[in-house]
Amino acid sequence: MATRYFGQRIRRNEDPRLLTGQALFTDDVNLPNTLHVAFYRSDYAHGKILSIDTEEAKKRPGVIGVYTAEDLGDYWQRGPLLVPPPPIKDIVFNERTQVPLAKDKICHAGEAVVMVVAESRYIAEDAVEDIEVDIDFLDAVVDIEKAMTDESPLVHDDIEKNIAAHVVQEKGSYSSIRDKAHTVISRKFIYDRGTAAAMENRGVVANWDERNQQLTVWDTTQAPIPIRNGLAAMLGLSQSQVRVIAPFIGGGFGPKIMMFYPEEVLIPWVSKQLKRPVKWIEDREENFFSTTHERGQVHEAEIAVAEDGKILGIHDVFVHDAGAYAPYGLTVPINSQCTLLGCYDVPNYYSEFTAVFTNKPIVTPYRGAGRQHGVFVMERLLDLAAQKLGMTPVEIRRKNFIPQDAFPYDNEIIYQDFSPLVYDSGNYEPALKRAVELIEYDKFIKEEQPRLLQEGKRVGIGIVSYVEGTGIGPYEGAKVSIDPSGKVSLVTGIGTQGQGHFTSFAQIVSEVLDVPVEDVRVVTGDTLEFGWGAGTFASRGAVVAGSACHEAALAVKKKIHKLASEILEASEDDLEVSGGNVQVKGVPDTAISLGELAAKANPLRGAVKPGTEPGLEATSYFGPSRGTTASGVHAMIVSVDPETFLVNIERYIVVHDCGRVINPMILDGQIQGGVAQGIGNAFYEQLFFDENGQLLNASFMDYLLPTSLDVPKIEGDHIETPSPLNPLGVKGAGEAGAIPVGALYAQAIENAFHDCNLEILEIPLSPNRLYEIISQNKTKEQI
Amino acid sequence: MKLEGEFTFKGSREEVWDLLQDPDVLITALPGAKKMEKTEEDKYEAEMEVKVGPVSGSFSSKIQLSDKVEPESYTMVVNGKGKSGFVKGKAQISLEEKTESETLMKYAADLQVGGKLASVGQRLLDTVGKSMARQSLESMNAALEHQIDPRAKTEYIPPSQVKFAVGVAKDVAEDSVKNPMFWGILGVVGVGIAAVIWYFVK
Numbered sequence: 001m002a003t004r005y006f007g008q009r010i011r012r013n014e015d016p017r018l019l020t021g022q023a024l025f026t027d028d029v030n031l032p033n034t035l036h037v038a039f040y041r042s043d044y045a046h047g048k049i050l051s052i053d054t055e056e057a058k059k060r061p062g063v064i065g066v067y068t069a070e071d072l073g074d075y076w077q078r079g080p081l082l083v084p085p086p087p088i089k090d091i092v093f094n095e096r097t098q099v100p101l102a103k104d105k106i107c108h109a110g111e112a113v114v115m116v117v118a119e120s121r122y123i124a125e126d127a128v129e130d131i132e133v134d135i136d137f138l139d140a141v142v143d144i145e146k147a148m149t150d151e152s153p154l155v156h157d158d159i160e161k162n163i164a165a166h167v168v169q170e171k172g173s174y175s176s177i178r179d180k181a182h183t184v185i186s187r188k189f190i191y192d193r194g195t196a197a198a199m200e201n202r203g204v205v206a207n208w209d210e211r212n213q214q215l216t217v218w219d220t221t222q223a224p225i226p227i228r229n230g231l232a233a234m235l236g237l238s239q240s241q242v243r244v245i246a247p248f249i250g251g252g253f254g255p256k257i258m259m260f261y262p263e264e265v266l267i268p269w270v271s272k273q274l275k276r277p278v279k280w281i282e283d284r285e286e287n288f289f290s291t292t293h294e295r296g297q298v299h300e301a302e303i304a305v306a307e308d309g310k311i312l313g314i315h316d317v318f319v320h321d322a323g324a325y326a327p328y329g330l331t332v333p334i335n336s337q338c339t340l341l342g343c344y345d346v347p348n349y350y351s352e353f354t355a356v357f358t359n360k361p362i363v364t365p366y367r368g369a370g371r372q373h374g375v376f377v378m379e380r381l382l383d384l385a386a387q388k389l390g391m392t393p394v395e396i397r398r399k400n401f402i403p404q405d406a407f408p409y410d411n412e413i414i415y416q417d418f419s420p421l422v423y424d425s426g427n428y429e430p431a432l433k434r435a436v437e438l439i440e441y442d443k444f445i446k447e448e449q450p451r452l453l454q455e456g457k458r459v460g461i462g463i464v465s466y467v468e469g470t471g472i473g474p475y476e477g478a479k480v481s482i483d484p485s486g487k488v489s490l491v492t493g494i495g496t497q498g499q500g501h502f503t504s505f506a507q508i509v510s511e512v513l514d515v516p517v518e519d520v521r522v523v524t525g526d527t528l529e530f531g532w533g534a535g536t537f538a539s540r541g542a543v544v545a546g547s548a549c550h551e552a553a554l555a556v557k558k559k560i561h562k563l564a565s566e567i568l569e570a571s572e573d574d575l576e577v578s579g580g581n582v583q584v585k586g587v588p589d590t591a592i593s594l595g596e597l598a599a600k601a602n603p604l605r606g607a608v609k610p611g612t613e614p615g616l617e618a619t620s621y622f623g624p625s626r627g628t629t630a631s632g633v634h635a636m637i638v639s640v641d642p643e644t645f646l647v648n649i650e651r652y653i654v655v656h657d658c659g660r661v662i663n664p665m666i667l668d669g670q671i672q673g674g675v676a677q678g679i680g681n682a683f684y685e686q687l688f689f690d691e692n693g694q695l696l697n698a699s700f701m702d703y704l705l706p707t708s709l710d711v712p713k714i715e716g717d718h719i720e721t722p723s724p725l726n727p728l729g730v731k732g733a734g735e736a737g738a739i740p741v742g743a744l745y746a747q748a749i750e751n752a753f754h755d756c757n758l759e760i761l762e763i764p765l766s767p768n769r770l771y772e773i774i775s776q777n778k779t780k781e782q783i
Numbered sequence: 784m785k786l787e788g789e790f791t792f793k794g795s796r797e798e799v800w801d802l803l804q805d806p807d808v809l810i811t812a813l814p815g816a817k818k819m820e821k822t823e824e825d826k827y828e829a830e831m832e833v834k835v836g837p838v839s840g841s842f843s844s845k846i847q848l849s850d851k852v853e854p855e856s857y858t859m860v861v862n863g864k865g866k867s868g869f870v871k872g873k874a875q876i877s878l879e880e881k882t883e884s885e886t887l888m889k890y891a892a893d894l895q896v897g898g899k900l901a902s903v904g905q906r907l908l909d910t911v912g913k914s915m916a917r918q919s920l921e922s923m924n925a926a927l928e929h930q931i932d933p934r935a936k937t938e939y940i941p942p943s944q945v946k947f948a949v950g951v952a953k954d955v956a957e958d959s960v961k962n963p964m965f966w967g968i969l970g971v972v973g974v975g976i977a978a979v980i981w982y983f984v985k
Contacts, residue, residue: 043868043898109897129866137871137895288902692895698902701837 005510006728009665010517014248014502023248026203027281029218034205035064037267037280038124040114040131041289042106045142045359045693046153047135049104049113056130057116062123064274066131067115067266069103075269076100079260080230083329085165086418092166094159097327098362100262106135107155107324108361109693110289112262117270117278140359140693144296144321147356155324155357164322164355165330169337171412172348174304174313181304181312185384189299190762191373191742193321193687194680195291196366197705200250201282202291204263206271217244217268222257223535225493228527230260231268239531242268246525252497253677254365255292257537258328263290288698292328293687294366296321296358297336297373303381304348309391309399313348316340316377320355320370323362330355332363332370334416335469339739340374341411341421343428343465343631344382344400349413359693365537367677368738375466376763379743383750384759392445393463393747394436401428401465416538417472419626426631427721428465431655434717435463435633438653444637449751458642459650460752463635466740470630470658470732471543471723475623476533478548480509480556482616484602486580486595488513488520490552493533494545495525499734500666504542505549507662508728512553513560514578515594532621539630539732542662547622547726555618563601563616564592628723630731632656634675634740638748645767645774647683647749654716659723659731667718667733674737676711681738682745684710686764704766786874786892786912790920791885794927796878799886800854802927803876812922814915814950817841825849833865834948835904835911840867854878861894868898888920914954 017023054066069076078097085093102113114131118124139153146152147162155162178184205218215237221227221244228244235242249256263280271278282290299318305311320333337351386396402409404427411421436442444461452459478492490509496502506520523529533545561572564582568575568590576585583591592600598616637650654671661667684704688696697703714737722729742763749770750758758774765773792799802808806827810819815832822828825848833842844863851857856877863870872894879887896908904911 045897109902285899285903690901692897694895694897694901696901696905699837701903702906 005507005517007661008507008663010503010507010663012500012503012666013506013518013522014500018248025200025248025250026205026218026220029205029279031205031207031277034277034279035117035119035274036121036124037270037278038116038118038121038128039112039263039286040116040128040133041110041112041286042102042133042135043109044106044135044137045109046138046140046155047106048138049102049106050134050136052114053132054114057127060123060127060130062119063116063127064119065117065270066127067101067117067270068113069099069101072100075234076103077234079265079327081329082259082327083331085330086334086414086416088167088169088414090168092163093330094164096156096159096164096325096357098262098325100265108289108359109695110286110361111324112290115266115270117274140691142358142360142689142691142693144319144356144358145298147358148319148354155359159357162357164326164357165333166354167330167333167337168352169413170350171346172313174315174348174350177312177348178304178315182307183385183388184302184304185381185388186300186302187380187384187761189301189377189380191295191297191376192762192764193293193296193360194366194685194764195288195293195687195703196251196253196255197685197703198251198253198255201284201287202256202261202263203281204267205277205279206268207277208268208272208275210275213241215242215268215272217242219244219246219264220249220256221246221259221264222252222495222497222537223259224495224525224527225531225533226259226535227264228531234265235269235272243526243528245527246495249495249497252495252536253367254294254369254537256497257535258292258362258364260327261290284700285698288695288703289361292362292364292366293323293360294332294363294369295372295681296363297333299373299377301377301381303385305385305389307389309385309389309396311344311346311400313350314340314346314378314381315350317352320353321358321360321363322355323358323360325362326355326357327362328364331365331416335370336373338374338411338413338415338421338469339371339467340378342375342378342467343397343402343426344378345402345406351413360689367674368735369538371466371468371735371739372681372742375464375740376743376746379464379740380746380761383747394432394441397432397465398429401432402426404429415469415627417627421469422626423467423629424626424723424725425721426467426629427657427719428631431631431633431657431719432463432465434719435635435653435655438655438715438717439463439635439637439651441635458640458752459637460640460748460750460754461635461637462744462748462751463633464740464743464747465631465633467629467631468539468732468736468739469627470539470735471624471726471730472538472540472627473544473623474534475621476545476548477530477619477621478505478545478552479530479617479619480549480552482556482594482598484595484599486515486519486593486598488515489523490520490549491523491529492545492549493527493530494536494541497536499536499541499670500663501541504662504666505546508546508549509553512550512557513594515580538627539734539736541734542730543628543723543726543732544622544624546662546730547728548620550727551620551622552618555620556616559601559616559618560594560597563597567592567600622726624725626725628659628725628731630656630658630733630736632736634744636744636748638752640749640752645770647745647767647770649679649712652712652714654714654737655719656716656733656736657719657721657731658733658736660720660729661718662728662730664718668714670733671716671737672714674735675714675741676706678738678741679711680706682742682763683765686766784894784896784908784912786890786894786916788890788913788916790888790924791881792888792924792927793885794931795884796854796880796886798927798931799878799888802923802930808923808926812919812926814918825851831863835900836907838867838899838904840865842870844870868896868900870900871895890916910954911951914951917954918950
């Protein structure tokens with residue numbers, strides 16, 4: 001019996017390198033003769049450029065080049081539309097993507113206007129200060145609801161009412177059931193902006209090798225292959241002349257799947273112009289403006305329920321803040337629209353959204369990618385309905401879960417991957433039951449809470465559920481080969497940002513070939529090694545690339561069987577691959593090591609049969625028919641300080657279902673990290689803009705990230721409902737931790753103040769905001 | 784950023800009016816001002832060093848006076864630009880006769896602040912703005928008293944960077960902590976900051 005690798009808590013292959021500082025990050029690339037780049041970025045959020053004076057900057061010793069939009073010539077192009085709008089009836093979509101350097105107009109604070117290339121970053125930064133840009137100030141579009149009015153200034157002069165998109169999706173007929181409902185509840189919900197704040201900012205190093213006519217780019221991207229393809233096209237090179245390496249990355253979280261950022265387009269170009277290596281590493285302040293944001297939405301939502309708590313329908317109209325440009329299409333608002341339906345059987349759904357341009361940094365997916373908003377609205381509506389009907393949050397969710405026998409379940413709307421939103425599989429009741437057990441829900445309500453309340457402590461409990469559409473197409477690939485040393489090489493095209501790919505992908509291959517996980521050398525994110533694929537996003541690495549690894553390993557195993565059957569003169573069916581060898585079943589004497597077999601598969605003299613492929617190597621691709629739906633339940637107990645309104649998490653439970661688990665330890669890490677970001681999003685992090693579009697907290701002094709003291713150790717359990725859409729039965733888990741945390745905070749805090757008639761309809765919160773909301777309704781005594 | 788306030792000058796309205804138009808006085812009174820010139824009638828250009836929390840840098844400002852009703856009121860349009868951001872906006876200034884030798888100034892400024900000054904410095908911006916206004920006006924008043932009677936016991940010494948920094952530290956402390964318990968501590972901190980600044984500017 002072969003050793004099992006799949007599903008084991010195996011320590012990560014990459015950690016020794018990471019923990020000892022040996023891993024290569026983009027900023028570690030230091031080539032001789034490198035030039036450094038700094039950008040002049042606009043202080044204004046909205047304005048017309050009247051003049052740009054770079055003369056002083058050019059005179060500064062050590063400055064090699066100063067470039068404005070004009071200096072780019074034909075290379076100045078708008079970025080590509082990365083995600084076209086889905087095929088939804090009557091969709092309005094006004095395409096407007098970012099520019100490499102602002103030419104006539106500034107559309108958000110921090111937009112790059114001039115690029116300075118110098119012998120050192122110090123000189124480049126000083127030269128930026130020599131630049132004079134005269135900007136004619138224009139009123140800024142900041143408030144997303146006002147953006148659509150006739151009075152609003154326009155971010156883009158030719159786009160009326162700042163409308164980036166308008167989408168209506170409908171299932172059943174909400175209007176026909178509204179009057180029949182026992183209870184109808186409508187509220188306005190607000191979800192405000194945050195930033196991913198990855199530990200590693202973005203960075204690009206490019207080296208044009210004139211002798212070899214070869215461009216090498218190190219880039220903190222989640223999508224090295226599309227970047228290679230795009231750069232080749234833009235620079236007039238063949239794809240084989242461009243190598244993009246996405247080395248280790250200190251956190252992706254989505255903003256690094258945004259592609260063709262201005263810097264990503266300019267650094268390779270200028271390297272080719274100057275025939276020298278060029279480096280740009282984003283600083284933290286730049287990151288607050290030039291890396292994409294997420295999350296501004298305002299929902300006007302309504303739920304109609306029957307007397308027994310059964311959902312009859314949901315009506316939701318929302319505005320989505322696209323920021324200054326919308327290169328990532330409609331992924332975020334479509335995710336909000338689709339994920340709102342959650343784990344529930346909603347027979348009638350009307351959802352309409354308008355995406356608007358504003359004079360704020362661009363919005364593209366960030367961990368959760370719009371799913372938070374939908375989950376927040378739905379879970380809040382359910383809580384309000386439960387309260388009205390005298391049900392508990394647990395009861396109303398249980399009442400509305402899609403039953404286990406109803407899968408695949410068709411929601412009758414279109415998802416971000418352009419496919420119908422059909423849940424492939426799911427089993428929601430056990431996760432809820434388990435979470436209720438683990439957090440001792442009933443005991444808390446009946447015993448703990450009354451006791452602690454008597455002691456003057458404000459404690460509350462929350463429990464929410466959610467789904468996460470994961471593992472979408474189109475496809476990824478992997479190449480598996482066995483070395484004469486017996487070690488296995490595994491190459492895949494997607495980039496890695498800390499997810500443990502070097503281990504979980506190795507486990508998938510080890511499971512098939514029965515070799516130790518540490519003997520599988522994994523390469524990711526280098527286009528020279530693998531040139532086909534889309535990238536790391538939408539919690540799809542394990543599902544799509546993982547399945548490709550599995551298929552490639554199976555193909556290699558088939559080659560092993562075939563060659564060994566010839567050598568051992570045995571039928572393929574009688575052979576087994578085990579412990580690094582292939583042998584006739586039960587006859588260890590016949591064992592040939594895989595390394596030896598690999599050497600035999602690559603003869604250097606003599607003849608081979610026609611059609612023979614050398615080596616024990618195979619490349620496979622996997623593309624699912626559509627995404628697979630993961631789900632989960634989060635529960636927590638909080639205590640709220642009645643003086644400071646600081647919320648302390650006493651316990652946090654996650655019961656998660658992402659199908660079959662490859663490595664539970666890595667999964668736990670993903671959940672823990674996701675919840676940490678969710679906590680930040682729910683209670684600490686918020687980007688504040690003034691009425692002129694100025695970001696008012698662009699530093700970690702004022703933008704609060706949760707610390708280790710604020711994030712508890714997550715307890716939890718896994719439910720495994722395998723996906724039928726891939727050979728491994730896996731579902732994505734990358735975003736699950738972050739998605740329902742806002743909704744959970746809201747419910748738990750309301751519960752802690754259940755005698756105060758408190759309603760929380762917005763995220764992020766903060767101690768200050770919580771104090772304001774509570775004091776709006778309450779006298780001090782009631783608090 | 785909105786700045787509003789009142790200040791009583793010890794001088795007649797005409798004297799205060801003249802004072803407010805005199806770049807030689809203004810430069811000594813404005814904390815951090817390095818250069819101030821009258822470029823043409825009612826137009827001034829100034830160079831200033833500004834420090835707001837962690838953000839500092841030089842600003843070049845264009846100031847234009849308009850709607851002048853001498854000696855009652857005028858509007859000041861400010862357009863300042865520097866490496867660490869910009870300040871632009873309008874200020875309404877009016878002078879009322881309180882007594883023969885006392886003039887009440889009312890000012891209301893609505894300023895847009897952008898760049899690093901806003902994105903990194905905003906937490907301290909209001910307090911520093913108020914502090915700057917208060918200290919400038921106090922200095923001008925001292926200059927005025929000195930002008931009216933050079934032998935007056937108030938000797939006019941233009942405020943130094945150090946004095947200004949201490950003043951800001953004091954105002955920040957007053958604004959953020961009302962508890963007198965903290966006063967001693969913050970006083971010490973203020974002196975500490977001042978000492979550091981003194982070390983660098985000396």
